Amino acid sequence: MSAPDTTPNRALGCPVGRESGPVPLSGARFHTEPEQLYREMRQEHGPVLAVELAGGVPAWLVIGYNELHQVTSDPELFPRDVARWNQWPNIPEDWPLLPMVGRPMPSIYFTAGAEHRRHLRMVEPALEAVDPFGLRRVCEELADRLIDAFCGRGEAELVAEFAEPLPVLALGSVLGVAERDGPEFAWTMKTLCDGGPDAQQAYERFAEQMRNLVAEKKAHRGDDLVSRMMADPASFTDQEYALDLMAIMAAGYLPTADWLGNSVRLMLTDDRFASALGGGRHSIGQAMNEVLWEDTPTQILAGRWAARDTRLGSKVIRAGDMVLLGLAAANADPHVRQHLGEGVDPAHSGNSAHFAFSYGEYRCPFPAQQIAEIIARTGIEVLLDRLPDLDLALPPRNLSRRPSSFLRGMTSLPITFTPVRAVGG
Template identity: 50%
Template structure:
């Protein structure tokens, strides 16, 4: 397939249509092109969109053919210096871009460190953090739950998992929160401060180890260097923050707008797990993942893929593939086969999904326990980028509660 044909047939994976109805666009792409489709990323940069469940499983399973090191990409010369998707594709020293034995060494150490987290203690910490957040607005009778609640708990909890003292964690959360809707320059400045904070944290844990993720990484037999530990801690913090935040927000939004789940708000916690699972199937926070690069010419889903071509992993689209899951919500309860956390050796490292679920589930449960008469005060407004989907705002009203 020539570049001219690819650009002629390619579907823009950005713009108004994507912002308003990404799920509809995914279905249209699959119907028109099949499980692998030519698309254009922002700036009309060509790529392949893997939207079939089986094809996505194949790509994520075969890390030798569909590799993670994006320096192989054959279109770098067409990418401008200010391209907004650069942060997702520029190679960096984190575990996200490693391959082969090196990746297994790094990912294994990170998984072992995350597995050391006491999940019961994490749930207790999340409950305490959630209560503290609710105490701040419970008496007002109204709140904007994305900024005042959902976005603050994952970063606070993850910082504590990393052994950041609570006082420093609060400063870190406020710093990151203040940068989210500001300029790129300010966001980069915050990222630089986070790097400095993580370096100080690693230095402290080397001198005085504790029961936390960086201490386990320092002691791991993989013999990780400071740069490796620093970059992987930043990955954990940032990924846990944004994706778990949107998982919480999307779930609360679903429970406030879906009559099937409305009883949960007044009747208890019984359906929270189902709502969290349904969000992963139908409004998963990580919509797409950038990406994989073909290491040689091959065929996938009826398309000819050239060596160096970029593949976008359509996680949300694969979850909706009618070849593996019928339309609607039937079959999602208890079904954990969604692609929302990726798959294969480059998927979300175990047990990160379990830890994220503890944070999200506890956050939603505490909220509905404390404020059972929550009512949405505005229509939901979605923020849909090529890689994530979440709510811009989540304004609610409720009966004010006195906090002593």
């Protein structure tokens, strides 16, 4: 293959190779065979490649482990500052991926530098104050209630009846959200993340839900995350609180639900984790760590925006170009596997140097990671304690994935088991 062409395509605002052009960031293979797809991308284009999002919107996708480490370790050169995007004149208001990419706004997720750190100083202590033991008790009670609803049938659809409701209810308890509002929160977040025709409508409804929550907590403080955020002595507007809560809830809900669902799928389809189904809790931790390496819920993360012209890998990145973080592809980079030594697989050795939570200044805050792990792991432990003979109700090849190139979760996970009594009577 000839050397890559880095001549800028001014119509797109992003350099693309003339021989093969940008790679469409869509299609069934992202759901059916992502490992092989990323392998082909790496062989054909290298660790950084030009891609095309829905509507012909250009971006760069970083799939090399070292290159992704370079991007996430340099917040000055690659800030998470969507206002720098050189494509704003070409982005229609109804672009379905806009809720995932974001707009310039005063949120912990869409600000950079000192402004980002100002939000982080308010949000992170509020997350740290969540009692892990109290959260685990809440998750155990919620898991038992959800399982009680189907345990007598001998069959269930695990995603719809357990993996998705548990995180939204658990996070709702952390934020002080009324339990009755959980299903609508779940719908809005799933719909906006899937990037379909209803994504914008779902985003507006999600924003309204969070504005209402802020107003409610301003009137009636409690022992919850929102009230603790408002107790911070720094000055934040109601809009900033609402936007930060949207970031917390959206980043916490579906990735946690998919972490739970993907882990159970692994346990049901991989003989190495059969012991987890017999109560071997060490295997649950192994399975969950392997999912973060091999089947991470967040496959692609938007994004970073180049502060100036630079080179990354063999490509020329122009100021204002969007850089997408290929978390799943970087985890599978053969170079990182070779670096660990012959025959050593980080996913199986307990190594946690994956990019599942990103890295650097804009990584997922550690207390948020801990909250996600408590919810997912508690749900799995209660499920396997209650229903130890779980089995898939259909062949693994027939399982379906979420319709998103950014997120990788199950749309359904039908299971069978021996019916048992409800613990709640």
